Amino acid sequence: MKLEINHKSTIPLHQQAEELLRKMIEQEDYKNGKLLPNEVQLSEQLKISRNTLRQAINKLVFEGSLSRKKGYGTKVVRKGVASGIKNWLSFSQEMKMLGIEVRNFELHLSYKKATDEIANFFDITSNERCLALERVRGNQEYPFVYFVSYFSPEVALDSDCNFNRPLYELLEKDLNIIVKTSKEEISASLANDFISEKLDIKSSDPILIRKRFVYDVNDIPIEYNVGYYRADSFTYTIEAQR
Template identity: 70%
Template sequence: MKLDHASSKPLHVQAEEILRKLIESEEYKNGKFLPNEVDLSERLNISRNTLRQAINKLVFEGLLIRKKGVGTKVAQKGIVGGVKNWLSFSQEMKMLGIEIRNFELHISWKKPSEEICNFFNIDPEHAVKCIVLERVRGKKEYPFVYFISYFNPKIPLTGEEDFTRPLYELLEKDYGIIVKTSKEKISASLAGERIAEKLDIKTTDPILIRERFVYDVNQVPIEYNIGYYRADSFTYTIEAER
């Protein structure tokens, strides 16, 4: 935990980098309190104001939780999504070091709604059924997301594919489809009976709804995906630059 005072890199940025490593360490990653600010600033040989700059950044990102009169603790690792880390669910979980369990997996053929037809540029009156993939996924201990994916009926999916494989890897290796762009909408709601049953929560518990509109490298619409997340297990981050 040493900073280079001769470096051109600002001290608060160096402190932030050290704190990020601390957050990921086995000792702290499950929600342990950090040393108090006085001790930590002395160990880093920086002022408390400089230390607070680093801590404030990590609090804003949801990595640390500050409790007045108590201290600053590491937020227990949840699911982090955002516009700067457009990844498949499997890639997101691998990046976070979370081992995923499939609680449910269903394949069906359904006629898409008018909204989904519009996304796939299909005439609703002449729409054919498309493959729908439904999955309940989570940690070993409990499920935290219920996904429903509709696929463009022009993709020659049969329903016999191994959908336990990473989805976008399957599309690329089996059908030569390389996904590139995801446009997303985030909203909040109460779980309701159906989602509560899937995620093992109360009907009045909050959930986050994440709609993804996925396109390939040629901007052809590939997948309409809607995910229902337990609000206590998902954080969505947005970083904007001016």
């Protein structure tokens, strides 16, 4: 990849260098751990001072895109799963955007009595049973999230449905249910014995718990979902504008 600074541009040199670095680290070899050229080589290639280049590198280090170790070099930070609230997506959509091939490590269906919280959400009695979908999901190497979803008894899902398909695609194409709104709660905790076994971590390791309350286009509650994420593999971002 040819890196070139426009010295006649009104854009500051360090900003141009920053944008070039962002494009550079999107290349697969750098994503896979290849070290960036050292500062002397890069500054000579870009025809800028090392201080100007360092300013650009520092910005990417500060935001977590690069890591730098004295005597070793600078490399791309391996990203965990990132999610946010600007435009909510299904888990499958989030993973697709990140280029992660999802693997189901476990998938279970059962009918469980609704807890008080679930019953209040669906406006049903606590004794009523809901279809519960439990899945342990991750990349091709290891699991990083355990999901349990409860569905309103009004939703005609059953064991004949193909739950290996993306869930919201299944709801829309098979049942004509279009989900629209997700209200979320995020909290932190330690993994207990049950969760640690599911996610292949220690029971004392930290996890993030993400609750989703999902509604359709008519604001009818459809899904009550709880996800237990390995904290070393999940980042939740919030973008706010004033």
